[in-house]
Amino acid sequence: MKAEIIPVGTEILLGNIVDTNSSFLANQLPWLGIDLYFISTAGDNQKRLVDTLNRAWNRADLIITTGGLGPTQDDITREAIGELVNEELRVDEDLWQGLQDLLRRYLGEVPHSNIRQATTITSAQVMPNRMGTAPGWWVEKDEHIVIALPGPSDEMRMMWQESVVPKLEGRSTKEIILSRVIKTFRLAEAKVDEMVSPISKLSNPTLATYINPDGVYLRITAKADERKEAQRLLAQSEQQIRDILAPYVWGVDDDTPGSVIGQLLRDKSWSLATMESCTEGLLCSTIASGPESCAYYKGGLLTSCDEAKIACGVDAAIIDGYGKEDTQVVRAMADTARRNLKTNVGLAVGGNIGSDTDSGEAFIGLSSDEFEKTFTHRLRGNRLRMKHRAVYAALFDLRKILLEEVQCT
Incomplete structure (x- = not known):
């Protein structure tokens, strides 16, 4: 079975939002034995969307749209699919009654424009939406399947798992x-x-x-x-x-730097504390986003200036002697974080990452009762990219220590 995904929305074409739905669906289809050959984005224009659907109809067995199922005039996915299969939209009274009850319960009123979300066509099976007001469609006609899913990613994923996957299983080739x-x-x-x-x-x-x-x-x-x-x-x-x-x-697969570090720390029953300057909290956020991070990560200190470092306990003489961004400074930062939060390991990141240059340096410090280690990394790119690279460099330096791939002194 060949598939095409059609994300709908001018906001995608303008770059106002990132289309994460297509990425999710593209990862899901191979598990069902379905080949994806095209992803074609269409804006909120019915003629262009119908043209896009027609092209997909001619080269795919399965068409999946995301978005355009809301109550406003620019939500035109339903109308476009109706035109594609030459069927007129009609209001499903039972669906409209259920939608009115939902709106009264949560909003206290029923905007009449929401009636658009209760329209359907003869060949469409309505798929319920437990998280929002936009039902989905499953349309089968002339040996084709057209699936219309809502745009919000949490609604789309829930409907995909609950309503679409059970229907698609067994429909594709055995490959x-x-x-x-x-x-x-x-x-x-x-x-x-x-x-x-x-x-x-x-x-x-x-x-x-x-x-x-x-x-x-x-x-x-x-x-x-x-x-x-x-x-x-x-x-x-x-x-x-x-x-x-x-x-x-x-x-x-789904491993992240934060989750990998977290598992290694749990394996050793170690705890971690961090201090960072040039990465502006990104190191802390990345580690804390790991599953069950509270089991191994006690917290992070953000020290954007020398006064903050000194207030946290970094020796002012070290900063005065070596400068505010140096390997000796991050060594002291790592030790200070470890001692303040009483952890097995301290990890620190400092560096020279400016907004007016495309290169910089990251200094990484690691500290425990058994070792102290520093690393220096050259960075290239814009400021945001360099901050991310500095964080990942720090985590992978820590990973090497935890795996005992480098000699520590």
């Missing part, structure tokens, strides 16, 4: 498509591609590389008639990649 993402750090994308070139030439599994703020990712995709065979192909390719890139691999 199983599985994928795995291998995540690396401290290698350029071109270098990674060069190192794995013997594997990337294979037709099954296929291998693709792409860059993210936390490193270069490699996506392996395997196809087979049986799940067990697809899993075998994935495992074989993953092992080949790990043999080549072992020192640089830090995670797979």
Whole structure:
């Protein structure tokens, strides 16, 4: 089965919002054995949306739209699908009554424009929306399936899992498509591609590389008639990649730098405290976003100026002697964070990251009763990118310590 995703909304074309729905759906379809060949964004113009739907109809068996199911005049997905399949919209009285009850319960009134969300066509099965007011559609006609999902990502994901996946299971071909993402750090994308070139030439599994703020990712995709065979192909390719890139691999699939660090700390029953300056709270936020972070992360200190560092306990003589951003300063910051919050490890980030330059430096400090260690990293990019790279560099330096991959003194 071939699919096409059509996100709807002029706000996407203008860059006002990021289309995360398509990314989610693109990751979901392979698990159902469905090939995705196109993602075509359309604005809030019915003629152009119908044209987009017609192109999708001619090259896909399954069309999934997201967005355009609201109550306003520019929510035109329902009308466009009706025009595509040559069916007129009508108000479903039962649906409208339920929607009015919902609106009265939560808003105390019923805007008449919401009646648009109670319209449907003959070939549409209405999919309930437990989180919002926009029902979805499942339309089957002439050996095609058209699925209309709401735009808000939480509503879309819930409807996908509860209403769409059960219907799609068994509809696709028997071919199983599985994928795995291998995540690396401290290698350029071109270098990674060069190192794995013997594997990337294979037709099954296929291998693709792409860059993210936390490193270069490699996506392996395997196809087979049986799940067990697809899993075998994935495992074989993953092992080949790990043999080549072992020192640089830090995670797979849904792993994040924060979650990986959290698991390593839990494995050692260690606790962590941080102090940061140039990253403006990003280090703390990244670590705290890990699952159950309160079990290992006691907190972070944000010290954007020398006075804040000194107030937290950093020796003023160190700052005066070495300057406010230096390896010796971050060493003292890490030690201060550890002692203040009474943790096993202290991690600190400082550096020179200005808004008027495209390069800078990050200084990383690590401290415990057993070791003290500092690292220096060169950074390139705009200010936001350099802040992210400084945080990821700090976390991966900590990871190497936790894995005992570097000698500590």
